[in-house]
Amino acid sequence: xxxxEVSDPRIYGIKAKIRVVPDFPKKGIMxxxxxxxxxxxxxxxxxxxxxxxxYRDMNISVVAGIEARGFIFGSPIALAIGxxxxxxxxPKKLPGEVIFEEYELEYGSDRLEMHxxxxxxxxxxxxxxxxxxxxxxxxxxxSLLERVGAEVVECACVIELPELMGRERLGGKPLCVLIEYR
Amino acid sequence: MSGNKDEEDPRINGIKTKIRVVPDFPKKGIMxxxxxxxxxxxxxxxxxxxxxxxxYRDKNISVVAGIEARGFLFGPPIALAIGxxxxxxxxPKKLPGETIFEEYELEYGNDRLEMHxxxxxxxxxxxxxxxxxxxxxxxxxxxNLLERVGAEVVECACVIELPELKGRQRLxxxxxxxxxxxxxxx
Numbered sequence: 001x002x003x004x005e006v007s008d009p010r011i012y013g014i015k016a017k018i019r020v021v022p023d024f025p026k027k028g029i030m031x032x033x034x035x036x037x038x039x040x041x042x043x044x045x046x047x048x049x050x051x052x053x054x055y056r057d058m059n060i061s062v063v064a065g066i067e068a069r070g071f072i073f074g075s076p077i078a079l080a081i082g083x084x085x086x087x088x089x090x091p092k093k094l095p096g097e098v099i100f101e102e103y104e105l106e107y108g109s110d111r112l113e114m115h116x117x118x119x120x121x122x123x124x125x126x127x128x129x130x131x132x133x134x135x136x137x138x139x140x141x142x143s144l145l146e147r148v149g150a151e152v153v154e155c156a157c158v159i160e161l162p163e164l165m166g167r168e169r170l171g172g173k174p175l176c177v178l179i180e181y182r
Numbered sequence: 183m184s185g186n187k188d189e190e191d192p193r194i195n196g197i198k199t200k201i202r203v204v205p206d207f208p209k210k211g212i213m214x215x216x217x218x219x220x221x222x223x224x225x226x227x228x229x230x231x232x233x234x235x236x237x238y239r240d241k242n243i244s245v246v247a248g249i250e251a252r253g254f255l256f257g258p259p260i261a262l263a264i265g266x267x268x269x270x271x272x273x274p275k276k277l278p279g280e281t282i283f284e285e286y287e288l289e290y291g292n293d294r295l296e297m298h299x300x301x302x303x304x305x306x307x308x309x310x311x312x313x314x315x316x317x318x319x320x321x322x323x324x325x326n327l328l329e330r331v332g333a334e335v336v337e338c339a340c341v342i343e344l345p346e347l348k349g350r351q352r353l354x355x356x357x358x359x360x361x362x363x364x365x366x367x368x
Contacts (some may be wrong), residue, residue, distance in 0.1 A: 019279070021279050025275070031278045033272060035277065035301065038261075038268040038269070039267045039269070039301055040269075041265045041267055044258075044261070044262060044267075066275075067251055067271075068251040069254075070268070071251060071254040071258075072254050073258075075221075075256075075258055076258055078227070079224070079227060079259050079290050084224055085219070085221040085227065085255070086221070087251075087255070092208070095208070095216050096207070118218065144294060
């Protein structure tokens with residue numbers, strides 16, 4: 001499997017289950033809705049299996065999932081490969097001591113937070129989200145993990161929007177996706 | 183599993199010890215039940231999921247509805263293991279396309295839970311999953327959404343219950359399965 005678009009017969013079934021919703025959340029955006037994939041148990045299982053097969057022998061010790069759709073894919077992957085799961089969350093959701101990283105939105109900025117002590121130096125991390133667009137959120141996620149001394153092994157997304165060039169914002173870290181949408 | 187100590191599975195104690203209680207979050211007086219520390223222990227996290235899967239795998243559950251966002255941590259692995267579809271129940275304006283909503287009360291004001299139209303059908307047998315039940319307001323809204331489209335809510339499943347808040351009584355008679363109780367008074 002290459003670090004780019006995965007080729008496997010299961011991919012066609014997964015691609016067919018993604019619903020594209022025009023003009024959401026605003027005009028001009030073709031929203032990639034993965035909830036329809038979750039409605040098909042076989043397709044959802046195939047999605048998880050494809051990632052698990054790739055990562056199970058890579059000694060990943062932590063899967064970091066980006067709130068909220070990254071939780072849906074990251075949690076089953078972590079369980080299957082025996083890694084701990086760390087949620088990366090919007091501000092003020094995590095109790096106790098956190099660190100944060102800011103990232104840009106189209107208008108303004110937002111923050112991603114992580115629990116201090118959830119990740120140790122030397123942890124080998126996989127970051128999971130449903131989709132990579134501009135790469136801003138994934139870049140913030142990588143920064144959080146690297147700041148505590150973890151090694152980001154790879155980023156994994158179901159969908160990539162390659163025209164937004166998010167891949168180039170990952171500081172050279174590899175990205176594995178199942179589907180590209182152009 | 184729902185609180186009868188004589189039958190308590192040995193895995194439950196391991197899960198309970200991993201839950202971190204954070205005082206005064208999100209505000210003073212609240213003892214917040216933090217499950218992220220359970221997720222940091224692969225065995226405890228697996229045991230949590232296994233306990234629910236063992237309970238539900240032969241109950242013909244066709245849909246697991248998970249409540250955003252911590253219900254998304256437990257619901258999808260359960261759904262995958264039992265071969266059910268997963269339906270996210272979300273805060274307003276997150277789900278694209280056509281949705282229905284149910285309002286529920288907060289301490290101050292209201293909030294809404296949304297579900298996609300067409301995700302759940304009248305013949306579906308549903309399990310509702312969240313990390314914790316407090317007052318039961320959110321779970322009640324979830325039950326309402328599922329019943330409005332004609333599904334049968336078989337049970338609600340939570341890792342933690344705060345029994346003093348009596349959420350169990352707000353579930354329209356639906357059974358609740360939980361793994362760990364937290365009482366502020368003893």
